[in-house]
Amino acid sequence: MxxxxxxxxxxxxPLKTVAPSMMVTARTQPFLTPVVIGIDRPLSFKQSAVGSLVIGGGILGKPCPDEDTSYTVMDRMPQSAVATLEAFPALAHVPVLRTWTGLEGATPDGIPxxxxxxxxxxxxxxxxxxxxxxxxxxxxxxxxxxxxxxxxxxxxxxxxxxxxxxxxxxx
Structure with missing residues (x-):
């Protein structure tokens, strides 16, 4: 827009529309306060105040800016799950409850x-x-x-x- x-x-x-994807898990015991960012893998990981894990990290969905919406591309989501379990293997039992995407503007140089x-x-x-x-x-x-x-x-x-x-x- x-x-x-x-x-x-x-x-x-120049502005490209992208659709970052996120996964949200069931609640689990709080164990982490800072946001974890993967340097060599697609990982952005944080725990909400209620214990849900919010997992992302550059996995893109399908943007549909003309329709003002976006869609999760499900076969891309395992990359984030694998990166999360490599960093936190004890979370293997925590189920993913939902995924979502949103529209975001991206410039060619990554700077607003x-x-x-x-x-x-x-x-x-x-x-x-x-x-x-x-x-x-x-x-x-x-x-x-x-x-x-x-x-x-x-x-x-x-x-x-x-x-x-x-x-x-x-x-």
């Missing part, structure tokens, strides 16, 4: 677009968080708000400028 809004004012910004549009200083973009929106949005919202109130873009937002794609789009 964000790329479509940009296009309405003549800006072409944050700041005013090219040639449209009154239209600000904040999209393409590539799966990190929940973590980044509070700080981004604060930096954007300060920029808008002061009338000057904060220097910390410069690397996220949409102009970084200008040469790629024109090429």
């Amino acid at each position: 964000a790329a479509r809004v940009a296009a309405m004012v003549g800006q072409v910004l 677009v944050i700041g005013p549009g090219q040639g449209t200083p009154d239209l600000w973009h904040a999209f393409g968080f590539c799966g990190h929106g929940f973590q980044l949005s509070p700080a981004v919202g604060e930096a954007v708000a300060r920029s808008l109130v002061s009338g000057t873009r904060e220097a910390t937002l410069a690397p996220f400028d949409c102009g970084r794609f200008a040469s790629r789009v024109a090429a």
Whole structure:
């Protein structure tokens, strides 16, 4: 949707729609507080406050942005389960209850677009968080708000400028 809004004012910004998939297990005894991320395998793993395990890690479903939905591709899900059991073999008895996917915007460089549009200083973009929106949005919202109130873009937002794609789009 964000790329479509940009296009309405003549800006072409590269944004691909992806559908990250997650699995949720039955509740189990709490044993882990931090989020576990796999460096060499598709794994993102956390335990909810009620004990359910939420397992992901880059396994993609099928995005259907024109229908505003996505679908789990079930034959891809075992990759996350295997990675989880390699890290935590004691969880082999915990059943997966459901899977889900959601639509997410991804930029080519994996970095969000944050700041005013090219040639449209009154239209600000904040999209393409590539799966990190929940973590980044509070700080981004604060930096954007300060920029808008002061009338000057904060220097910390410069690397996220949409102009970084200008040469790629024109090429």
